Amino acid sequence: MIRPTSLILMVLAAAAGGALFQIAFEVSELDDELAQLNTDIRTDRDAIHVLRAEWSFLNQPARLEELTRRHLDLLPVSGAQIAGTGAVPVLPQDELPTTGSNIAGVVTPAAIPAAARAAAPRAKPAAPAPRPSVTRVAEKVNRADLVRSLDDVLREVLTTPTATSGGVQR
């Protein structure tokens, strides 16, 4: 016959055993997950590494310059286009529009009456700074270079023998 104490102990033992198995399985599962995550992290890190190299490659100044020239209406800033705050004309106090912004110093162009605008002293010559013309002997960048990816370059690099290797092919 089974005494109540024994019964309780047996139930407890069974419960403990079950819990142990449960935890063991969970740990094993987490272990697998961790290993997978580690593999993923490593893969991603390697990918980031490659992408960083590619990013640097794609940001070659010569390439950016050629792309800018081709697609954007922008030119390098010339010295004549840069002016300090001292060179900005100051509107006389009594000509400040009453209805416009009354924060001192903040004057939107639209708020300045045409007369006041004409009267405002000009610190710089009236003619806008001449747009710098591109007369520089631009380096010839051929179209193929622009669409070349790091992979293409790597392919070239890796197929060329280096200084000390007799050849890549064995």
Add this chain to the structure above:
Amino acid sequence: MSDRIAFESTKKQAIETARTRLLVGGSLMAAAFFVVGVRLFDLAVFNENEDLRRAASREIARPTPMARADIVDRNGVLLATSLKTASLFADPRKIADPADTAHRLIEILPDLSEEVVAARLGSGKSFVWLRRNLTPRQQFEVNRLGIPGLEFEKEERRVYPHGRLAGHIVGFTNVDNVGLSGIEKSMDAAIAGAKTPLRLSIDIRVQQILRQELAGQIEKFKAIGGGGIVLDVESGEVVAMVSLPDFDPNAAGQAGADTRFNRMTLGVYELGSVFKIFNHAIALETGVATFASRYDATKPIRVARFTISDYHPKKSWLTVPEIFQHSSNIGSAKIALDIGSDDQRKYLGHLGLLRRTSIELPEQGLPMYPARWREINTMTISFGHGIAVSPLHLTSAVAAVVNGGILRPATLVEHDAKTTDGVQVFSAQTSDRMRRLLRLVVETGTGRNADAKGYLVGGKTGTAEKQVNGSYKRNALISSFVGVYPITAPRFVVFAMLDEPKGIKESYGYATGGWTAAPVVQGVVARMAPLFGIAPLDETAPDIRHAININAQPAIGNRSDAVN
């Protein structure tokens, strides 16, 4: 009865025996269970270290160690990195259909020959190389084929994303990842061991500007080469350094020796009139001459078999600033005679022009100067002949002249501190006077082509004939210009040099420093100043006029003859 007793006793004995045996067996089992129980208890409760060790080994993936650290520029732009590549090999015994496999591989690796691959795959060996160093994409494509028997071996390969733009500076390695030139060689141990990238002082954008401007002038004047340096006068950091023709470190094996030659550090040249900067600085520092001193430049000096004459003779007495402005060799030689050989040698030594530079590059040329410093040497050295230094030597020394007189070691590795310790060579006053002289040359003298409007460039031209087999070659020139800006508070020294430029129609046949190299400096200054937040100044403002005024003879400033 006895029969029964006998039977009983036999039976009892058997039971006894069985009982004893059971007891022994049971005890053994109990002991075994006890041992197992103790061990279980021990493992579960007391064996913490084992758990910790196990847990520690399951940490988040550590970064894959690379054989070499990256090299980046001052803004963190990647200049050199190691990429993992995979090499493809095969186990032909596992390849079911060599012909088909070869055909599909050729589509991914078109540079291989289909016949060769098919032959190798059908060879029946257990190992054949198919292709070393695949790109990541090629590896992915091959993997996607899913053909059993094709396998990869991991390798590392040094890659230089900016290629030739920083080739001479960064250098390159061999297949075993050992540095063979440039920073890769000089800092090989540091790069091989480091976990963090090595940060250089160069700015790839300025590098590009300098290279482009130089390449333009080289093409225009049909020069055989050239070079340029941009140096921070306060820290001694090299912001850009270009030597043309250059090479792609990604394919260094195919680069010729002439393209690998770094003219800026390994090449030593007689740089000509740019040396007058030092001659004047020494004269002002030692007090042998002032701005008001006058020298007779009416006729050439004849010493032994040499004749020292001016390129465009003024045939008159010249003041010290005029000698500088018109680059008079006669006047410079006479100043040098007043300085004397000892002082000249001493100061050139202080400026680092007689020893190796401190730059972190293995490719360094040692200055060449006379072993016996005679009077004739003193005279020719005053205008940059009879002494050969690398352009980096010169640039570094010019920085010392204009930055208040402090020579700081030139470096390619970024500094943490804004300024570095240096050696005071000239007084601040001498430095200030030299800045005025340098500005004079650009405003009204031989260097007007270097004048980037608003950035107050000061500088000096230099045109020297190259020595070939001991005699000077009339039409093989080293034309250079060394510029400093903004002259009122110098930030950068910009040096440009062209090797054997030829005169063209546009320059009226001249191939002098003022025509060939000065425009490079002008272009570099105008384009790089906005990158460093240097605002253009109003050159006509009274305080600036005052800062660059020479305070000498009134005639100065009105002359505008183009001379050497």
